[in-house]
Amino acid sequence: MHENRKFDPKSIDKLNNPERFDRENPDVIWKELGLKEPRVLIDIGAGTGFFAIPFARKSPAIMIYACDLQQEMLDWLEAHIPEDFRNRVKPFKMEESEVSLPDNIADLVYMINLHHELEDRDAMMKEAFRLLKPGGTVMVMDWKKEDMPMGPPVTIRITAEEIVGDIEKAGFREVKQHPVLKFHSMVTGRK
Template identity: 45%
Template structure:
């Protein structure tokens, strides 16, 4: 990959259990106010590390683990699917996820937003994928200097991501900067939105 994209040669970093300390799934789950999520879609799933975690957290039936990288898709097929048949790798593009409209209860992106060339387009795509009342959450690096993560210049402020979600048609959008290295932004697809 090039530019702002994650280098698939470093994919083992994505499987580091310490990521769960930086991005605690139970805290995210608590902020979602979502009792049940049968179908999940992770955009930018990488090695499906968080797909596996949230499959268990929500006792979901299916997680569509979407990624642009053919290397990541093949890795998931070889290393994840045999143990987790409810995780379905899906080859996506920068602005299109080949799944049906109104399919998901929850769409999520973790440490992807800063890589997107056209975040607005991907958020519209996430909106399309969600059922009425479905939720989205985005976790990404705080826009501040730290030893880890991408260059600060390509990071987003949570308030800007919040504004992008509202522009894409999401309701009840809120942000949370309670994690040490990351922000969380949550939104909902209203019952009567486009």
């Protein structure tokens, strides 16, 4: 996989485009997840926190590690986290398939618009498995592999079936697709 598949921090405005609230609304995704009193969330490829901040708003008990590979993204996030979320949304530097947090700590590990950028999808899914508590949920959401005027080139996108396969291969059970979004696949599994 080539480095140029990685999101270009110069395009950061794209991640904050309000049109995203129509096509990948965090509230719709949160409701579909149907989590019961989650406490620790790990956002892999958090970008500008487009999902981390609304998810943190769902309960004062929620703590989110907003992980990213690129320091520019983490710096942006650090500078823009609303004051009242600073103690609960933590920008966290990770390596390509490695989050230096302990085993079994998360209720939810999620990756949004990231799967097509990964160098080693299997290694990342194994890492998600390691980080989750038994019974915890993994969620992968990414652009459907279809022609459309926005998003990454269709040639590098990953199909929903491939995402299902990646999640199953890592050992997750109850793997299912959630057909709630027009332009994105959403798949969950349980540890």
